[in-house]
Amino acid sequence: MAWYGQIEQLQTIFDELERLLPSGAQLTSFIATTVHFMDCLINNQRGNLFTNVYHNSTVRPFLLPYIPSYARLSHRKWFRYAFIHAFHYYCSFEDFEDERIYIEAIFLANGYSLDFVKYHWRQFLKRFNFSLIELTDLN
Structure with a gap:
């Protein structure tokens, strides 16, 4: 607050x-101008609150959680969850787009194919009835 x-x-x-x-x-x-709460970074810039996805600096970047008993196919839920997370936290299309690229890079760095990434991005848009035009209207 x-x-x-x-x-x-x-x-x-x-x-x-x-x-x-x-x-x-x-x-x-x-009390501070920037506060980390759960996985959200809240920043007060001249009285305006901005939210971002918090990336923990102590965790290696581009590392996905690994649970041996999980089928690799169930990881698509992580992909969708990461996009939902980013969509909730970012106010501008540019910030959301930066986070989308970061999420895609994480999955590519963990051995997922570009086809997997593109397919699940399209599935995210389809599932929540977004078009790229609507997303660019976030600004």
Whole structure:
């Protein structure tokens, strides 16, 4: 959340929330212009909030999770999930397009064919009834 009041007022609100929350719940506050929450990077630029997919710098880039019992074909769900994730977090087509290229590079670097990547990109567009023209209208 963006807060424009005094920090002391915000802390009073957080203290009241902690008092009202169940005893097992924990509230953590963090004040900064950029905050990482779960897998989302939230950035406050002159009062405007921007969201991006958070890429953990401690994890090797271009590495997909590997679970031995999973069939390789079930990995298409990861592909679709990554696109859904990116679509939710990016406000502009250019930012989404950069993330799309990053996602495709991850799959190509992990041995998936270009045909696999192109096919599942088309499937994503088809499943959610998008056309490339609609996506470019995000701006």
